[in-house]
Amino acid sequence: DTGVSQNPRHKITKRGQNVTFRCDPISEHNRLYWYRQTLGQGPEFLTYFQNEAQLEKSRLLSDRFSAERPKGSFSTLEIQRTEQGDSAMYLCASSLAWWGGTDTQYFGPGTRLTVL
Amino acid sequence: DAKTTQPTSMDCAEGRAANLPCNHSTISGNEYVYWYRQIHSQGPQYIIHGLKNNETNEMASLIITEDRKSSTLILPHATLRDTAVYYCIAGNKLVFGAGTILRVKS
Numbered sequence: 001d002t003g004v005s006q007n008p009r010h011k012i013t014k015r016g017q018n019v020t021f022r023c024d025p026i027s028e029h030n031r032l033y034w035y036r037q038t039l040g041q042g043p044e045f046l047t048y049f050q051n052e053a054q055l056e057k058s059r060l061l062s063d064r065f066s067a068e069r070p071k072g073s074f075s076t077l078e079i080q081r082t083e084q085g086d087s088a089m090y091l092c093a094s095s096l097a098w099w100g101g102t103d104t105q106y107f108g109p110g111t112r113l114t115v116l
Numbered sequence: 117d118a119k120t121t122q123p124t125s126m127d128c129a130e131g132r133a134a135n136l137p138c139n140h141s142t143i144s145g146n147e148y149v150y151w152y153r154q155i156h157s158q159g160p161q162y163i164i165h166g167l168k169n170n171e172t173n174e175m176a177s178l179i180i181t182e183d184r185k186s187s188t189l190i191l192p193h194a195t196l197r198d199t200a201v202y203y204c205i206a207g208n209k210l211v212f213g214a215g216t217i218l219r220v221k222s
Contacts, residue, residue, distance in 0.1 A: 004159075033210075042203060042212025043160060091159050093210075102148055105210060107159035 002026070004108035006092050012114045013082055020078045021111045025094030032075050033105060034067055035091040036060065043091055049075060082115045089113075117207025118143040125217040128198075134191040136216055138204030141185040147207045149180060151189045153200040154215070160203065163189065194220045 005024045013019050025032050030051055035043035046065070047057045051072040061067075064082075069075040079086055089112050093105040121139040128134040140149065148167050152160040164171055164178045166187070171178045177190040191198055203215040 042201075042215060043210075044212070045210065093159075102165065103208060104150070104162055104165060106162055107152075110159050112157075 004092055004094050004106055006108040006111050008111060009109060010112045012116065014116050015084060016081055018078065018080045019082060019113065020076055021090055023075045023077070023092030023108060025073070025075070025092070026106055029094035029096045030072070031095045031097050031103065032069055033093040033095070034075070034077050035093065037089040037091060037110070079113075084115045087113055087115045117209050117211050118147060120204045120206050120213055122202075122204050122213065122216045124214070125219065127219045127221060128194045130196060130220055130222045131193055134194040134198065134218060134220070136189040136202050136204075136218065137186065138189070138206075139186045140204070140206035143184055143206045149178065149187050150205040150210065151176070151178065152203045152205070154203070155200045196220050196222060
């Protein structure tokens, strides 16, 4: 059983460029989460999917951010017109959850984005 | 989701038990207590979770008070590799606070 994988691990881009990150969850996990973490802070929730449906989005997820999980497996997070304030670690997590039960999330290693 | 309070930092001697406290006085009856840790520049690692009963796994033990207003994570024999930020989360949604920086010293 492989863990959650994220690619790329590091991304350096110039302000105004678009970037896309990929997350591959643990096989058969039905939920997939995206978080953002800035230096010295805990991870902050961005959005999550139940299978292919995006069920919740944080107000942190501005209209420049879009996430997809087209076949209920891997997910992509795209940031358009990047800003320096987007520099952060972007974390993906997955879980096998049912309504009313526990939702233990397992995290990937993260993608560190630096916007110059 | 309940707010949690953790000490900012703690030190522990290598080989000794590390006891990390967490207060979650506003926790609801159906909300779990989760513990994660994060080693520098890595993703958070799941440690353990519980609802009412004490729990133990290969990594740690979780002691939850009878009134569920606080809990303690116990690492029975801390090693240098246990140096990390430990997050206590009370709720059915992961809302991370600042956590406790645990430094294990030789």
